[in-house]
Amino acid sequence: MTGSPAFDLWVYLAASPLLWLTLTIGVFLAAQYLARLSGFHTLVNPVLITIVLIVLVLQLTGTSYNTYFDGAQFIHFILGPATVALAVPLYRSRKLVRASALPILAALAVGAPFAMLSATGIALLLGAAQQIVLALVPKSVTAGIAVGIAGEIGGEPALTAVLVISTGILGAIIVTPLMNALRITDYAARGFAAGLTSHGIGTARAFQVNSVAGTFAGLAMALNGLATAFLAPLIFRTLFGA
């Protein structure tokens, strides 16, 4: 094999950012196509599919995560400006916020710390490793902010990203049957709970059910991102006394 043109080409490409950057975008586009084919079924999540497929490719080709990340870092960098971009939908829904300011603030004040404390509390009770508990703190927050929070409190960003995506998918799957069982027909309240608990994935789901629910979900996602960024360091200090 060594010395053959195909092998030389592979050695060159496998180490170049071009290959991994192109592959990431290409696989994501294919996963989005699959999601569209399924009628945007909650279980066919493009982010999850892309991660699984790329992990498989890295395993099969024996490529290290560091080599992959050299290429993918250009996409990773966009997390920052994409997070700042959340100010735009927040600004667009400012009238809605003012109209139901009190229920929004109350639900945020209770829901944001509850999302963190319930997850970390259960994990601590069941004896999970500290790395797991730390990565669980921002699990209800959109990944752009959650990865930033994980970095601030010493959690592992990769593990956090996976837990965030898992929480989003879980919330999106259970929100509708759960709310129906509770007999809550207020779509503003339902949407707000979906967005606060399961961020962008919950918001996408809320928009499929009802447009008022979707708008309140987007709002809850942005507000919970802000609230958690402020609260997480406090909760972290309380939990680990650091």
Added chain:
Amino acid sequence: MLFGLFVLLACQLAGEVIARGLGLPIPGPVIGIVLLFALLTIHGRMKQAEKAEQGDVAKAADGLLANLGLVFVPAGVGISQHYQLIFDNGIALIAALVVSTALTLIVTVLVFRAVSRLVTREENPS
């Protein structure tokens, strides 16, 4: 387009400077959200709110947010370095995720409903 991207990056940069400068334990982009929201509010007051909602910055933001899923992939692929940690903590992890997600949905929706009912009762005393 370029101007919109510049404003987003500038807000993030200012957010990083503020966070590091003041030693705040908050991610720079989160402070960037607050800064951009303030800028949009000022812009909307000075001109028309519609211009702030649909201008260059809003278009750049919409473009990024439409493909938000993609930017989580590089960090998510890092899971390949943590198989062992996840297997070792599998039950605690699944229990924490499932129970916390269901309870957070319930608690949030109940608080929202209770307060919004209180508010409407005060507005229309019968």
